[in-house]
Amino acid sequence: MSVTALKGHKSVRDQVSPEEWQKRVDLAACYRLVHKYGMDEMIANHISCRVPGEDNAFLLNPYGLLYKQMHASCFIKIDVAGNTLFNPGEYQVNQAGFVIHGAIHGARHDVDCVIHTHSLPGMAVSAMKTGLLPLAQTAMRFIDVAYHDFEGIAINLDEQQRLVRDLGNREAMILRNHGLLVVGASIPEAFNNIYRLERACQLQVMTLSCNAEITLPPKNIVEETANLFKPQGMRRLGLLEWPALLKDLDSIDPSFRD
Helix, strand or coil: CCCCECCCCCCHHHHCCHHHHHHHHHHHHHHHHHHHCCCCECCECEEEEECCCCCCEEEECCCCCCHHHCCCCCCEEEECCCCEEEECCCCCCCHHHHHHHHHHHHHCCCCCEEEEECCHHHHHHHCCCCCCCCCCHHHHCCCCCEEECCCCCCCCHHHHHHHHHHHCCCCEEEECCCEEEEEECCHHHHHHHHHHHHHHHHHHHHHHHCCCCCCCCCHHHHHHHHHHCCCCCCCCCCCCCHHHHHHHHHHHCHHHHC
16 A cells, blocks of 8 residues: 655645645535534544545545544545555544445546445434335435445445445435445535435434324325435535535534644
8 A cells, every 4th residue: 555644744734735625624524514413423434525636536534533523634545446545644444434435436436425324313214124215305305215235344345346236326325224325426415415314214213103104195296306306407405505504613613624
């Protein structure tokens, strides 16, 4: 592996392009937001994004920091083959993180950001044979959600081809008996996807816990509703909300920008 480490007192910002630095700031913000909305699990799970202008290179979290501790300078740059291209700190990447994110970045060039979580509602729905139900419009957005059967901890490279196969060209996948995974054409879009998918799972857990008869809308109405959430003919989801979310983070703790 070729590794470039932080040298002397030169800042990470001075060692990367302005475009990469902005990506690092947005990626750190995404980690902080996932924590803020209760979707993190200590140091586990991962969010990645592509490096502007560098084919097959992406940024991934150092395995050892909490989501609320992520900041722009901490991310490790690796490629889809698993080579470390730039590591500014003492931690390494998680193997499962590389297997999952490397597979998708290598196969889906339309994808900029990948988010994987182990939230309790997400894991609960991942164990339900029925899968995600179209209980309300929040869930109807994901009627074409993909599913991937559990194969154990994702550390084997041969699982990559099945992850890619099962995801297809979709924006969300439920990892059976495991958790949730979403992709997006940008960091704001991917965060919007995981936030909405998480809400859909919360809704399902709450609804089923009521032990009451459930009413589902007609299939054609569900399909029409889902179609309205597609990016064709409308703004890309997540972009309008992103500046407000960053402003909120700045008011809480702006250190994600460091």
